[in-house]
Amino acid sequence: MDSMPTATGPRAGEAGGEQGRAVPPRPTNPMVTPLLTDLYQFTMTYAYWKAGKHQDRAVFDLYFRKNPFGGEYTVFGGLEECIRFIANFKFEVDDISFLRSVMPTCEDGFFEYLKAINCKDVEVYAIPEGSVVFPKIPLMRIEGPVAVVQLLETPFINLVNYASLVTTNAARHRLVSGKSKTLLEFGLRRAQGPDGGISASRCCYMGGFDATSNVAAGRLFGLPLRGTHSHAFVSSYMGPDEITDKALCRRDGSSTCQDFVSLVQTWLSKIQVMKSGVPNFCAVALALSDMGYKAIGIRLDSGDLAYLSTVARKFFCAIEEEFGVLDFGKMSITASNDLNEETIDALNKQGHEIDAFGIGTYLVTCYAQAALGCVFKLVEINNQPRIKLSEDVTKVSIPCKKRCYRLYGREGYPLVDIMTGDNEPPPKVGERILCRHPFSESKRAYVVPQNVEELLKCYWPGNSGISPPRSDVHNGTTSAELPSLKKSRERCLQQLEQMRPDHMRRLNPTPYKVSVSAKLYDYIHFLWLNEAPVGELQ
Ligand SMILES: Nc1ncnc2c1ncn2[C@@H]1O[C@H](COP(=O)(O)OP(=O)(O)OP(=O)(O)O)[C@@H](O)[C@H]1O
Numbered sequence: 001m002d003s004m005p006t007a008t009g010p011r012a013g014e015a016g017g018e019q020g021r022a023v024p025p026r027p028t029n030p031m032v033t034p035l036l037t038d039l040y041q042f043t044m045t046y047a048y049w050k051a052g053k054h055q056d057r058a059v060f061d062l063y064f065r066k067n068p069f070g071g072e073y074t075v076f077g078g079l080e081e082c083i084r085f086i087a088n089f090k091f092e093v094d095d096i097s098f099l100r101s102v103m104p105t106c107e108d109g110f111f112e113y114l115k116a117i118n119c120k121d122v123e124v125y126a127i128p129e130g131s132v133v134f135p136k137i138p139l140m141r142i143e144g145p146v147a148v149v150q151l152l153e154t155p156f157i158n159l160v161n162y163a164s165l166v167t168t169n170a171a172r173h174r175l176v177s178g179k180s181k182t183l184l185e186f187g188l189r190r191a192q193g194p195d196g197g198i199s200a201s202r203c204c205y206m207g208g209f210d211a212t213s214n215v216a217a218g219r220l221f222g223l224p225l226r227g228t229h230s231h232a233f234v235s236s237y238m239g240p241d242e243i244t245d246k247a248l249c250r251r252d253g254s255s256t257c258q259d260f261v262s263l264v265q266t267w268l269s270k271i272q273v274m275k276s277g278v279p280n281f282c283a284v285a286l287a288l289s290d291m292g293y294k295a296i297g298i299r300l301d302s303g304d305l306a307y308l309s310t311v312a313r314k315f316f317c318a319i320e321e322e323f324g325v326l327d328f329g330k331m332s333i334t335a336s337n338d339l340n341e342e343t344i345d346a347l348n349k350q351g352h353e354i355d356a357f358g359i360g361t362y363l364v365t366c367y368a369q370a371a372l373g374c375v376f377k378l379v380e381i382n383n384q385p386r387i388k389l390s391e392d393v394t395k396v397s398i399p400c401k402k403r404c405y406r407l408y409g410r411e412g413y414p415l416v417d418i419m420t421g422d423n424e425p426p427p428k429v430g431e432r433i434l435c436r437h438p439f440s441e442s443k444r445a446y447v448v449p450q451n452v453e454e455l456l457k458c459y460w461p462g463n464s465g466i467s468p469p470r471s472d473v474h475n476g477t478t479s480a481e482l483p484s485l486k487k488s489r490e491r492c493l494q495q496l497e498q499m500r501p502d503h504m505r506r507l508n509p510t511p512y513k514v515s516v517s518a519k520l521y522d523y524i525h526f527l528w529l530n531e532a533p534v535g536e537l538q
Pocket residue numbers: 301302303304305306307336337338339340343346347350
C-alpha cells in the first residue's frame with residue numbers, strides 16, 4: 001500500500017489494529033463519503049431491500065466506450081481512491097438522519113439496514129492503475145450484494161472518470177514532448193475547483209510529468225515540487241536602487257561581496273545586446289558564478305517560444321565561449337503560456353531549445369475533451385448473465401463475469417486484448433486462439449501469443465485491507481497490493497513505450513483490437529437474440 005500521508009484523518013481501523021495489517025487511508029478528498037452518489041442509487045437500494053433481493057450477488061463492470069482526445073489509447077487512473085473509498089465505506093449517524101429526511105416514506109428497517117452496510121462482502125478486480133487500457137475491457141469488476149454495489153456506481157465512476165482522462169492527457173503531453181524533456185504541471189489556478197487541482201497533480205505525475213507547482217498535492221502525494229517566479233515579482237521592483245541589502249556571501253563562505261548589485265551591473269555592461277530579460281538574467285547568473293553559485297535557468301512565458309528559446313540558447317553558448325563559464329550554454333530554458341499537444345508538436349517541428357514545458361490550463365481542464373464517459377453495467381446476477389441492448393451497437397454491454405487478457409506478439413508488442421467467460425481456460429503461450437470482434441461477425445483473427453498477461457487483479461478484499469480474514473486467493477487470483485504512485489508512473493511510462501507506434505501516433509492512429517473468445521461471442525449473440533423482441537410488420 002502506498003504510504004502517502006493523508007490530510008483527511010486516520011486510517012480506517014487504525015485504532016483496532018485489524019490483526020496488525022496496514023489499512024487503506026480514507027479517500028484524499030473528505031467529500032468522498034457514501035452520500036456522494038445519485039439519489040436514484042438509494043431509491044434502487046430501497047427497492048432491492050423491500051423486495052428482499054438486496055443480498056443477490058451482482059457483478060458489475062466499469063468500462064468506457066471510446067478513447068479520448070481522438071486517440072486510440074487511455075491510461076487508467078483512480079483505482080486507489082476507489083479502494084480507499086470502499087475500505088472506509090460506512091454511513092455515519094447524521095448521514096442516516098439526512099437520508100431519513102429525503103426518503104421520509106421508507107421504513108425504519110431500511111435505515112437500520114443502511115447503518116449496518118459495509119463493503120466486506122464486496123470484491124473488486126481491477127487493472128493496475130497507470131496501465132494503458134482500451135474501450136469495452138472492464139477497468140474494474142465489482143461483485144457483491146446488489147444493493148451495496150449499486151451504491152458504488154456513482155462514486156466509482158466519479159473517481160475513475162476524470163482521473164483516467166487527465167492521466168491520459170498527461171501521457172499524451174509526455175509522448176509529444178519526448179522522453180528527455182522536463183514536464184511541469186502548472187494547472188492549479190485553472191483547474192475545476194480544489195479537487196480538480198489536487199487530482200490533476202497526482203494523475204499528471206502518474207501520466208509522466210516530472211513535477212507540479214501544487215504545494216498541497218506535493219505534500220499529500222509526495223510529488224516533486226518545482227517553480228520559477230512570475231512577472232509580478234520582476235515588476236514589483238522599480239529599479240536597482242530599491243535593493244538595500246546588497247551584500248552576498250560566497251557559496252563556500254570564504255568572503256563577502258559588499259555590493260553584489262554593482263557586480264551584476266558590471267557584467268550587464270559587458271553583455272547588453274539583446275532587448276529582453278535574457279541579458280539581465282545572464283548578468284545575474286555570471287555574477288553569481290563569480291561568487292561560486294550556479295544559476296538554474298530562465299522561463300519564457302510569451303512571444304514566439306521556438307524563436308526566443310533559440311536566441312536565448314545562442315546567447316548562453318556565446319557567453320560560455322566568451323567568458324569561459326563552464327556549462328553556461330546548458331542553462332535550462334523553461335517555456336509556458338497556453339501550451340498543449342498542438343503547440344508542443346508545432347514547436348518540435350520548428351526546432352527549439354526548450355528543456356522544460358510548464359503546462360497548465362489545457363492539461364488539467366482536459367480542454368480537448370471534457371469527460372471520458374465511463375459506465376457501470378450489470379453483467380451478471382445470481383450467476384445469470386445480463387446484457388444491456390441498444391439500437392446503437394457500441395452501447396450493447398458484454399454480459400457475464402469475464403476474465404481479460406492481453407496477448408503479446410513476436411515483437412513484444414501487445415497485439416490484442418481478449419475477454420473470455422470466467423470458467424474458460426486461459427489463453428496459453430504458443431497456442432493459437434481465435435479472437436473475435438464482440439459484435440462484428442466477419443472481424444476475427446487467430447493469435448499465437450508469445451506472452452499472456454491477465455489484466456484484472458483482485459484489489460479488494462486486499463491483503464492489506466480492513467476486510468475480514470478470508471483466503472487471499474479469490475477466484476484463482478491472488479490479492480494484489482496497491483502499488484505506490486511512483487510504481488504506477490513507471491508502469492505507465494513502460495506501457496506507453498511498449499505499444500506499437502501506430503496506435504500511439506497523434507494523426508489517424510490505428511485502433512488497438514479488443515476481442516472476445518469464440519465461446520463468449522456465441523454466448524453474447526445467443527443472449528442478444530433471446531432478449532431482443534422480434535418486431536411485427538403490418
Ligand atoms: N513558435 C510557436 N509556434 C506555435 N505556437 C507558439 C509558438 N510560440 C508560442 N506559441 C503559442 O502561441 C500562443 C501565443 O499567445 P498570445 O497570443 O497570448 O501571445 P503572447 O506572446 O503570449 O502575448 P502576451 O505577452 O500578451 O501574453 C500561445 O498559446 C503559445 O503557446
